[in-house]
Amino acid sequence: MNRKLYVARSPRIAARMLGEEMLVMSGQGSTLFTLNPTATILWQAADGATPLDEIVERRICAEFEVKPEDALRDAEALAEDLAKHGILVISEQPIASTPVVPQEQQQR
């Protein structure tokens, strides 16, 4: 049986779309990351409730020409990498809340 993975945005980071790039800053250590297009899609879709395979199927396979099984494998590796940096939270259960929402070119 395939395991389901859920991903959520970490509440410990701040994120903002600047131009075409998603900038993410970790609250711990003030480390700044720039997400690539795939990571940005994953980040934006990481609501804690949608399983990763659904995100891959609906968002990543729709955007890029890639086989679903390859895309899922890459997405799992990417999610684990982002989790190591404290950007995403991964769980085999739905994740209750994701208080940090990326602000895209918001006006003050």
Place this chain on the structure above:
Amino acid sequence: MPGLATSVERYSVVIAIGGVPVRVNTIDANFLEMLQDRYAGFVSAEGDAEFDFEVDLAAPAFPDPNADVSVTHRSGRWFMQRGDFHAEWEPATGTGRIRQSANPYSIDAVLRIVHTLVLAKQGGFLLHSASAIRNGKAFLFAGVSGAGKTTISRLAPADATLLTDEISYVRYKSEGYVAFGTPFTGELAKLGENTSAPVAALYLLAQGPENRIDPVAAPDAGRELLANMLFFAEDQEMVHWAFQAACDFVHRVPVYRLTFVPDARVWEMIG
């Protein structure tokens, strides 16, 4: 019975940087005189202050004056510490205490930290940059040490008002971003003028074979702005505020790469 109580003379000076008046209290007249001299031009004649700091002067006996600064937040208080000072500040009461020796560098560091914390929640920041006013508009020149902040300041024409050659003070106001003069000096060792103007542009400095100005895309501008912002607090909320302030700024203010040869002609392109 007489003689049980003795009165201690208490001296105060209000130092207003960026329009934020901070009163510093001491019992040492020589220290007060040093402050008045150090912050000349930023000493407010008005007695009102937003924040009050008591300075306890101690012998310079701290172990490591080159240690990194530590700024932490606990139970509504900020704790600031470096090898040469310890300070506490409670924003809710507007009061704080600094323990340091009688030198200008420690209190200068505390003031920079306090202003950084005050500005962050208001969408402003301190920036490693020179800044100057020309034709009623403020221009910021950011860069790491050696990028040309001192050079661009030294080359400023007579009609430019130097706000700082080292640390710029940027506040967010309803009408936009405003740059203020600061007494925080670099190699020029010249205090900025205590005045302000709306920010017209941020230039990221680079020295090269010709004078040229190139626009900088928002993501690069954001990254470079963050790299040049003064930021001390090991506090998640403050990191968020600083990050959002940088993103807001590059969204609203044009950011350019200013490549220049070190002569006065560069200022023909500015203002």
